[in-house]
Amino acid sequence: MMPNSPNQEPSSVECPKRFTCNNDNTDRYRTANGACNNLINPSLGMSFTPQGRFIPPMYSEGDAPRDHHHMPSARLVSNKLFDAKNTTIFSTIHTVQFMAHGQFIAHDVAATPGEGADLDCCEPANSLEKDCYVIPVPEDDPFFKSITCLNFVRSSAAGKSCSTGQREQMNDVTSFIDGSMVYGSTEEQMSKLRDTHGGLLNMSSNKMLPENPNGECRNIQPQHHCHLAGDFRVDEIPNLGMNHLLLVRQHNAIARKLEEINPHWSDEKVFQETRKIIIALVQHITYNEYLPLMVGKKAMNRHRLRIRRRGRNPFKDLYDQELDPRIRNSFATAALRIGHTLIVPSLAYLSSDYRTLHRENLDDNFFSTHMILKEDGSYTDKIARWLTHEQCMKADRFFQSEVRNKLFKMEGTSHDLAARNIQRGRDHGLPDYNSWRQFCGLIPVKFCDDIIADHDKESSDKIKELYRHASHIDLYAGAVSETPKPGSLLGPTFQCIFVRQFQALKNGDRHWYERPRGKAGFTRDQLNSIKSMKLSKLFCDNFNLPKIQPNAFLKSNKKIPCRNFPSLNLDLWKDMSQ
Ligand code: HEM
Numbered sequence: 186m187m188p189n190s191p192n193q194e195p196s197s198v199e200c201p202k203r204f205t206c207n208n209d210n211t212d213r214y215r216t217a218n219g220a221c222n223n224l225i226n227p228s229l230g231m232s233f234t235p236q237g238r239f240i241p242p243m244y245s246e247g248d249a250p251r252d253h254h255h256m257p258s259a260r261l262v263s264n265k266l267f268d269a270k271n272t273t274i275f276s277t278i279h280t281v282q283f284m285a286h287g288q289f290i291a292h293d294v295a296a297t298p299g300e301g302a303d304l305d306c307c308e309p310a311n312s313l314e315k316d317c318y319v320i321p322v323p324e325d326d327p328f329f330k331s332i333t334c335l336n337f338v339r340s341s342a343a344g345k346s347c348s349t350g351q352r353e354q355m356n357d358v359t360s361f362i363d364g365s366m367v368y369g370s371t372e373e374q375m376s377k378l379r380d381t382h383g384g385l386l387n388m389s390s391n392k393m394l395p396e397n398p399n400g401e402c403r404n405i406q407p408q409h410h411c412h413l414a415g416d417f418r419v420d421e422i423p424n425l426g427m428n429h430l431l432l433v434r435q436h437n438a439i440a441r442k443l444e445e446i447n448p449h450w451s452d453e454k455v456f457q458e459t460r461k462i463i464i465a466l467v468q469h470i471t472y473n474e475y476l477p478l479m480v481g482k483k484a485m486n487r488h489r490l491r492i493r494r495r496g497r498n499p500f501k502d503l504y505d506q507e508l509d510p511r512i513r514n515s516f517a518t519a520a521l522r523i524g525h526t527l528i529v530p531s532l533a534y535l536s537s538d539y540r541t542l543h544r545e546n547l548d549d550n551f552f553s554t555h556m557i558l559k560e561d562g563s564y565t566d567k568i569a570r571w572l573t574h575e576q577c578m579k580a581d582r583f584f585q586s587e588v589r590n591k592l593f594k595m596e597g598t599s600h601d602l603a604a605r606n607i608q609r610g611r612d613h614g615l616p617d618y619n620s621w622r623q624f625c626g627l628i629p630v631k632f633c634d635d636i637i638a639d640h641d642k643e644s645s646d647k648i649k650e651l652y653r654h655a656s657h658i659d660l661y662a663g664a665v666s667e668t669p670k671p672g673s674l675l676g677p678t679f680q681c682i683f684v685r686q687f688q689a690l691k692n693g694d695r696h697w698y699e700r701p702r703g704k705a706g707f708t709r710d711q712l713n714s715i716k717s718m719k720l721s722k723l724f725c726d727n728f729n730l731p732k733i734q735p736n737a738f739l740k741s742n743k744k745i746p747c748r749n750f751p752s753l754n755l756d757l758w759k760d761m762s763q
């Protein structure tokens with residue numbers, strides 16, 4: 186079953202009716218489903234509503250995928266442009282955790298549903314199904330020798346009650362960076378994850394994620410199980426499950442301390458205060474440590490995305506209730522998927538002196554929890570060392586074969602993640618690459634130029650070979666192959682989409698963690714303490730890593746003892762009101 190198109194929803198999905206918000210309930214804490222964050226339009230950013238768009242979609246006819254005659258098959262694009270050809274070039278700078286955090290955040294902000302998880306569109310009997318949109322395999326394909334078709338089912342269309350006329354895709358999770366992958370995107374999901382005491386989240390024995398009897402994983406050994414988390418994709422790959430585990434452990438550690446210093450607080454109060462701190466940490470780590478590496482410090486400054494420093498006035502209020510906080514289609518379906526080029530071909534357990542104890546192929550770990558659950562979870566420390574010590578792949582246009590040829594190989598025919606990204610863009614009617622360049626104020630690329638703008642000679646030649654017209658180029662293909670801007674991993678087109686999306690997620694979030702106290706925020710000292718936290722410190726506190734580099738995303742940093750990192754000062758949450 187494709188994990189990112191899992192739902193049993195009908196293929197056209199209806200939206201919730203308009204409703205009014207009860208401010209008393211939404212001022213201090215976020216709702217589970219993101220409703221009432223924006224008080225003018227309370228459903229903006231809420232789960233199970235349509236994704237937004239920066240520019241209108243470009244479908245073929247009606248709502249058929251953007252597909253011109255003679256458009257190259259998405260698999261052909263993948264073969265020509267994304268094939269690493271048995272080379273494995275690692276980043277010299279970034280750790281595996283840098284890749285892993287991107288996926289974790291992706292699952293906080295986007296989950297595009299598709300019907301027909303079990304529909305096999307390559308089966309001739311199904312070829313006329315309206316949501317089928319298979320990927321043709323070229324005859325001389327270097328990997329898929331005996332098949333001519335890769336299965337692909339279109340994302341569900343938003344129903345009439347929520348669409349603007351054009352076909353739109355839904356987002357099943359809250360758009361906000363609000364830890365919804367940890368806490369769920371509905372009240373119902375959230376309550377299933379909670380213990381009813383002390384503000385805790387459920388865990389299984391040995392501080393592991395709770396069991397999910399209906400989860401999407403394959404159990405390799407009888408003693409292993411699927412995990413229950415706020416997001417159904419938790420078991421897709423162990424690096425993701427590890428990030429879930431990190432935050433659930435952190436939640437419970439904070440909740441225990443808050444309960445200890447505030448014994449009069451109810452379960453609900455401890456839970457919500459802890460959740461608020463965890464969300465602040467996720468926002469802080471993402472904007473303070475992750476984004477500067479992805480987007481580049483210069484662009485962060487230019488677009489006012491930088492976090493204000495700790496000090497006398499750590500607050501920053503750029504909230505704009507007119508700003509649409511929703512996830513944009515082009516961001517979820519193209520720009521953030523740049524992270525797929527960082528995916529590593531293998532996973533490892535590392536000893537406390539960082540020797541490799543055991544290594545496994547990535548493709549043997551799709552939907553499997555066996556590496557995480559080995560010996561009742563006691564090997565998670567060894568995976569945490571792998572995440573923070575080894576490098577991810579270099580940020581270039583190349584995909585490792587483990588995801589470009591062998592994605593979800595246990596499903597029979599495997600899939601190609603790069604081809605899926607291209608096909609998904611067409612399915613969603615994402616306008617062509619040049620339309621995006623225009624939107625971003627960049628000159629459109631021209632095929633009469635020797636080398637097309639913002640590309641090197643090789644990628645320029647490949648693009649020209651693949652597409653008949655410059656106006657046909659897929660956004661993903663054109664933008665991933667751009668030369669990155671200095672200090673950034675992104676070329677100008679994805680950088681433009683990233684900064685706009687991350688501005689919306691920051692300045693369009695009424696509960697943004699840097700907003701002044703009022704009813705909603707933190708005190709100055711609390712905020713300063715949150716801002717002193719690093720992701721490395723969370724790894725120190727929740728896994729056995731005596732040393733770690735100051736920035737968990739950077740390989741190049743020297744490791745320092747965990748005791749050198751400041752701790753979150755939870756005494757600042759002592760409540761004198763009773
Ligand atoms: C670690 C291994 C990973 C695997 C196996 C994986 C797999 C997938 C798959 C199968 C899809 C759906 C493809 C489609 O049918 O459209 C997807 C979507 C996506 N992926 Fe990944 N991915 C991984 C890592 C990442 C990383 C590192 C990032 C970002 C830094 C990322 C960002 C996204 C985004 C934004 C989507 C779209 C989500 C949605 O709208 O539902 N993924 N991924």
Ligand SMILES: [Ca+2]
Pocket residue numbers: 293294358359360361362363364365366
């Ligand atoms: Ca969210």
